[in-house]
Amino acid sequence: MADEKKIGVRKPKAYADPQFLNSSDARTLRILSEYLEPQARFRRAKVHDTVVFFGSARIAEDGPMGKYYADARELARRITVWSDALPADDRRFVICSGGGPGIMEAANRGACDAGGKSIGLNISLPFEQAPNPYISDELNFEFHYFFMRKLWFAYLAKALVIFPGGFGTLDELFELFTLVQTHKLRKEMVLLIYGKQYWNEVINFEAMAKHGMISPEDLDLFHWADDVDTAFDVVREGLTRLYLNGNGGLPGSPLLK
Numbered sequence: 538m539a540d541e542k543k544i545g546v547r548k549p550k551a552y553a554d555p556q557f558l559n560s561s562d563a564r565t566l567r568i569l570s571e572y573l574e575p576q577a578r579f580r581r582a583k584v585h586d587t588v589v590f591f592g593s594a595r596i597a598e599d600g601p602m603g604k605y606y607a608d609a610r611e612l613a614r615r616i617t618v619w620s621d622a623l624p625a626d627d628r629r630f631v632i633c634s635g636g637g638p639g640i641m642e643a644a645n646r647g648a649c650d651a652g653g654k655s656i657g658l659n660i661s662l663p664f665e666q667a668p669n670p671y672i673s674d675e676l677n678f679e680f681h682y683f684f685m686r687k688l689w690f691a692y693l694a695k696a697l698v699i700f701p702g703g704f705g706t707l708d709e710l711f712e713l714f715t716l717v718q719t720h721k722l723r724k725e726m727v728l729l730i731y732g733k734q735y736w737n738e739v740i741n742f743e744a745m746a747k748h749g750m751i752s753p754e755d756l757d758l759f760h761w762a763d764d765v766d767t768a769f770d771v772v773r774e775g776l777t778r779l780y781l782n783g784n785g786g787l788p789g790s791p792l793l794k
Contacts, residue, residue, distance in 0.1 A: 571685035575678055579693070582675055583626070586780070587633035587656060587693040588616055588772065591709045592640025592700030592731075605700050605732060606643045608765050612698065612731075613647025613655070615769045621653050623781070630695060630776060631656055635686075636668050636677065640700045645671035658686050691716060695780055696727035696772050701735040717758055718751075727775035728759035731768055 634641035636657025648655035657672035762768035
């Protein structure tokens, strides 16, 4: 009949519509997803504290700077052996990297050598970045937004180890140093720069203080190390002093103001 109403076709619900979810209108939902989905996985894995390794994706194990790869791997292994022996139900001080090759791979590999868990906060890039094979499956993340990836680096970290790197490492280093310097974190963090010869060629921190761009006491915010023994002692002693033996830093407590 001409006046008979046609039965309409059901449209997909908004939360199940890929066209909408990938549109600019749903950007806020995608950003929120990169907060809530990692948070849920960290809770399931009982991960509350991390030791973050930053460094170049271009440092190969057998390359001219392969020493740094070997040192990052061994340092991550030692930290994992120590942290896994701590008497806690929750996982403490889990090795975390950017999830890619180079120093990131070395850190995850060291944790794997020790039989421990490790985290990879990967980022979708057109080159260089692909997940390395040493990340724990349940802690292998893929981010679209750099700033959400950076949030997860900062939110769980209790210690930061910075190996030689380029633009990305510098960006990550100064962002975390700025949060510490300006007291935008509700926690103290162990900051360690590894490889003084390289970093002194790249950054002149003393000149910054000399010219009044940073305060002289800002130079005390971080430590230096050129060997694994020194680096391990700095990280272990710092974490023990700040977060163990009845001190503060309750797992899961708010870390950002």
